[in-house]
Amino acid sequence: MPENMANLLDVTATPEFEDLLKKTGKSLTVVHFLAPWAPQCTQMNDVLAELAKEHSQTTFVKLEAEAVPEVSEKYEISSVPTFLFFKSGEVIDRLDGAHAPELSKKVQKLASSAVGPVGTGNSPKEDLNERLKKLISAAPCMLFMKGSPQEPRCGFSRQIIQIFKDHSVQFSSFDILSDEEVRQGLKTYSNWPTYPQVYVSGELVGGLDIIKELAESGELDNTLPKAVTLEHRLKALINKHSVMLFMKGNKKEARCGFSRQTLEIMNGAGVDYDTFDILGDEEVRQGLKTYSNWPTYPQLYVKGELIGGLDILKELQESGELTSVLKGE
CATH class of the missing domain: 3.40.30.10 (Glutaredoxin)
Known part of the structure; x- marks a missing residue:
C-alpha cells in the first residue's frame, strides 16, 4: 500500500x-x-x-x-x-x-x-544501527564531533571546524558528548575508534588526519560539499532574471512608498522583470548594500549590473532612456 x-x-x-x-x-x-x-x-x-x-x-x-x-x-x-x-x-x-x-x-x-513512549519489537542493537544510519545520512556532509561548531569541546574538533571554515564546507554536525549510545555505537558501526568523524553521502571519509591530508593535497574541495557563500547567493539572485528589482514587498504589493513608485515606473516601461522582497531575508537585505555599495532600496539590476534606485529610474524615465536601459541596449 x-x-x-x-x-x-x-x-x-x-x-x-x-x-x-x-x-x-x-x-x-x-x-x-x-x-x-x-x-x-x-x-x-x-x-x-x-x-x-x-x-x-x-x-x-x-x-x-x-x-x-x-x-x-x-x-x-x-x-x-x-x-x-x-x-x-x-x-x-x-x-x-x-x-x-x-x-x-x-x-x-x-x-x-x-x-507517550512507543514500544518496538526490534532489539536495541537493531534500533541503534538504524539510528546511526539515519544520523550519518542526515546531511550530505555530517561531522560527528565533541561540542558544536560554535563551541568545540576538544582540540581535534576545533581544528576540523577551522579547516571546514577555511574551505567553505557545508556540513551538519552531531555532538557525541550529548549521546553516549551514539558515541560508543558509531565507533563499532564504522570501525573507527576516535572522534571527530566525517561522513559524505553516508560514507565515512575519516578523522582529522585524513581531512588535513585532503586539504594539503587540494582534494578536499572536491570531496566535501561547498557552502553557498553570501556572495554567490547575491550573484545568483542578481542574475536570476535579466531585469531584477530588489524591493520591499513584491510585484503585487509594495511595502514602502519608494517601492510603490518604482513598480509604477517599471510597469509603465512594458519590460518583463522579476522582484525579490528584501523584507523576507535580512542576510540579503544587509549583504546587498555592501556588495553593491548602494545603501538604500529599491535597487534595480539589468543583466547583473546595478542601475540604481528610484531617483535614477526617474531620471531615465524623464530622459526617455528607460526602456533601452531595461532592455540592456
Whole structure:
C-alpha cells in the first residue's frame, strides 16, 4: 500500500496556516519556514519527509517564509531554514538553521511527550544501527564531533571546524558528548575508534588526519560539499532574471512608498522583470548594500549590473532612456 504522507503538508497562505494550527490541537506540529532557492532548505525538506514517515501522529508543514510575511514577522523568522514546534497553537520550541540531527532529536522528544513512549519489537542493537544510519545520512556532509561548531569541546574538533571554515564546507554536525549510545555505537558501526568523524553521502571519509591530508593535497574541495557563500547567493539572485528589482514587498504589493513608485515606473516601461522582497531575508537585505555599495532600496539590476534606485529610474524615465536601459541596449 503506498504511503499517502497525509501528515506532510505544503501551506501557502496565512489563513490556511492558522486553521491548521487550530485543527492539530495538542498534537505536535513542526513548521519548516523555507525559501525555495536555498539548497539547505531543500535538504531539510528531505529530512522532514523521513521524519513524517517515522512520526505519523505529528504534522509536518512546509511554509515559504516570503509568501506569508505577517506570519514570518509574528514569529521573528529572520533566516531560513527555521523550524517552529507548536502544540495547542503555541510555540513550544524553535530551531534555527539546517541541523538535521538536532531536528530529529527535538521531534523525537516533543512527539513522545505528546503520545507517550512507543514500544518496538526490534532489539536495541537493531534500533541503534538504524539510528546511526539515519544520523550519518542526515546531511550530505555530517561531522560527528565533541561540542558544536560554535563551541568545540576538544582540540581535534576545533581544528576540523577551522579547516571546514577555511574551505567553505557545508556540513551538519552531531555532538557525541550529548549521546553516549551514539558515541560508543558509531565507533563499532564504522570501525573507527576516535572522534571527530566525517561522513559524505553516508560514507565515512575519516578523522582529522585524513581531512588535513585532503586539504594539503587540494582534494578536499572536491570531496566535501561547498557552502553557498553570501556572495554567490547575491550573484545568483542578481542574475536570476535579466531585469531584477530588489524591493520591499513584491510585484503585487509594495511595502514602502519608494517601492510603490518604482513598480509604477517599471510597469509603465512594458519590460518583463522579476522582484525579490528584501523584507523576507535580512542576510540579503544587509549583504546587498555592501556588495553593491548602494545603501538604500529599491535597487534595480539589468543583466547583473546595478542601475540604481528610484531617483535614477526617474531620471531615465524623464530622459526617455528607460526602456533601452531595461532592455540592456
